[in-house]
Amino acid sequence: MSYEHPLAYLIGIEGAALLRAFTGEHDREFVEARLTEIRALLADGELAEGVEVTQLAPRDGYARWAAAYDSGENAAFADEPHLTKILDTIPPGRALDAACGTGRLTRLLVERGHHVIAVDGSAEMLSHAKADSTLVADLHELPVADGSQDLVLCGLALSHVPDLVPVIAEFARVLAPGGHLVLSDVHPEQVQRGSIPSVRTIDGAPARVRTYHHRVGDYLRAFFAAGLAPVSCQEPKPAHTEPRQVPGGGPWDLWPWSLNGLVPEVLAAAAKDVPSMLIWHCRKTAA
Template sequence: MSYEHPLAYLLGIEGAALLRAFTGEHDREFVEARLAEIRALLADQGLADGVEVTQLGPRDGYARWAAGYDSGENAAFADEPHLAKILDTIPPGRALDAACGTGRLTRLLVERGHHVVAVDGSPEMLSHAKADSTHVADLQELPVDDGSQDVVLCGLALSHVPDLTPVIAEFARVLAPGGHLVLSDVHPEQVQRGSIPSVRTVDGAPARVRTSHHRVGEYVRAFLAAGLAPVSCQEPTPPPAAPQHVPGGGPWDLWPWSLNGLVPDALAAAAKDVPSMLIWHCRKAA
């Protein structure tokens, strides 16, 4: 169980903005405006209550999310153009979509002529995927033979594993010599700022999918330990956008994004040039 308080998030954003001012990015007027805004936030009784939040494992969390996963807008799906560009450089072959979810990335592989095995830990998510074969399985025990895959693709999943090392080692095991590992995930900077999937439990209580904060160096060390050589690492940043103002910060289900409109200037300063995603391309030695 965790405790989410709107003031905790808002003061965190203000603090990040003030740290950037402290290192020379903003002037006295900006700092004084932030301090005045903090005082106003602390006095706002509409922001006085927090929410107890259950932490769900990925299998349970995504089972709850499966029916609506592909509906509406999901900023994390911005990984697709980056992944597609990498996949365009790889010839068709045998491909594994690991933690495929509803199969949104399976489609990228199929469109490029790959024979695809799709694997996910959630039967509810996997039921939506369309591949040559599908399997319910854990990322640490993939149901394919050693060296049998030319490509392993994994999108938006590794932030949900507590330790990258055994999962990356499993990816390396199933890759053929010279094979490609292509990954995307929410950038650790965004995880730290609250970019964590929200769902509701069976009885309607607030819940988050348990998420880890893996720094870039953790990925690199896991790749090298598994005999994978990084080819590229991209850290795309989202285009600047004014947050929508939601009176009172909105319901918990929209946190933290609905809170951003309460502190637009602080958010713009805190979020400037902060990457949204990590996109990796690695190869196994031939």
Template sequence: MIVTVRGMAYEHPLAYALGLEGRALLRSFRGEHDRAFVAERLAEIRRLLAESPDGVEVAHVDQVEGDGLWAPTYDAPNPAFDFDEPFVREVACRLSPGVALDAACGTGRVAEVLAECGHRVVGVDSSPGMLELAGKRLPDGESHVGSLTALPSGPVDLVTCSLALTHVPDLGPVFAEFARVLRPGGRVVVADVHPEQVARGHVPAVRRADGAPGRVRSHCHRTGDYLRAAFAARLEPARCEEPVAQAREIPAAEPGPWETWPWSLAGLAPAACAAAGAGVPSMILWEFRN
């Protein structure tokens, strides 16, 4: 498991743009692009090195603080929602209605899907601010302040956990807790940002109480990390999907405000970004059974 640097990080636009150039050139080296593409990348690197944008010192905050800051804007448009909600819905509606526990339920976005599939939903989150919003969304739902390693007593028929495990340093205790509360024959659905995206710095940005920039501390769990945690908890993988976002045109652009990094930084090197990201999954989606 690769863990992000704790404490402060120094984010510089050129560090990201040159990283994209490097990934694109590596793909060229193995034969995906031609001589002209390589020449363009090298020329672009020289141009970028001649520029001098400013970097930003960014604090990596824990999930409780981060979620509290993120709660008011969490439901803003997010491409990840286009992947996890249909996946959760497919599994939840396939199962007979029962009790579904939405672990790290946030604002109740996934819990609402579970309720629409006929399940009685129990939501758990460490952020009171998130739970307050979830309560407004599902006033008849049951909610608890809690952690992923201390869930309410089961048994439940389905456990869902979306966009949360990248913020957990060790998956083992979490999967053990999922297995503890799960009824025999039950299912666990996990949806996360793909480790390749986490490794590329696609981590939620927040402004701290004093206005200083921060990111929710994130961890790069490889596919094997999920499997090892599941096997240790006696959960059997039933399905794994790694969807790729549809390619889009990236216009040349300035870095933009820090809150839009790293996504806006793609405009510094559009062709390199397109080449570096081609075919890279956006999410990793799991269904487990016990």
């Protein structure tokens, strides 16, 4: 169980902006405006109530989300143009879409002529995927033979595993020498700022899919340990959008995005040049 308080989030964003001011990015006027804004936030009675939030295992969280996963807007799907550019450089072959979800990336593989095995831990998510073969399985134990895949693709999943090392090692195990590993995920900077999937429990209580903060160095150490050589690392920034203006910060289901609209100036300062995604392309070194 975690505790999410709207005021705590807003003060955190204010603090991020003030730290950037402390290192020279903003002037005295900006700092004094932030301090005045913080005092006003502390006095705002509409921000006085926090919410107890259940932490769900990924399998349970995505089972709850499966029916609506492909509807509406999901900023994390902005990884697709970047993944497409990488996939266009890889010839068709045997491909594994690991943690495929509803198959949004499986489609990219099929369109490029790959023979695709789609794997996910949630049967509910997997029921929406279309591939040559679909299997319910955990990322720690992929149900394919050693060296049997030319490409492993994994999108928006590794922030849900507590330790990257065994999962990256499993990806390397199933790759043929010279095979490609292509990954995308929410950038760790965004995870720290609350970019974590929200769902509701069966009884309607607020819940988040359990998410971990993996730094760029954590990925690199896992790659090197598994015999994978990085080809490229991209950290694209989010497209500029005005934060949503919701009176009082809106209901919990819209947090933290709706809270951002209460402090648009400080959000712009705190979020300036912060990447939205982390995208990797690696190759397995020859045996």
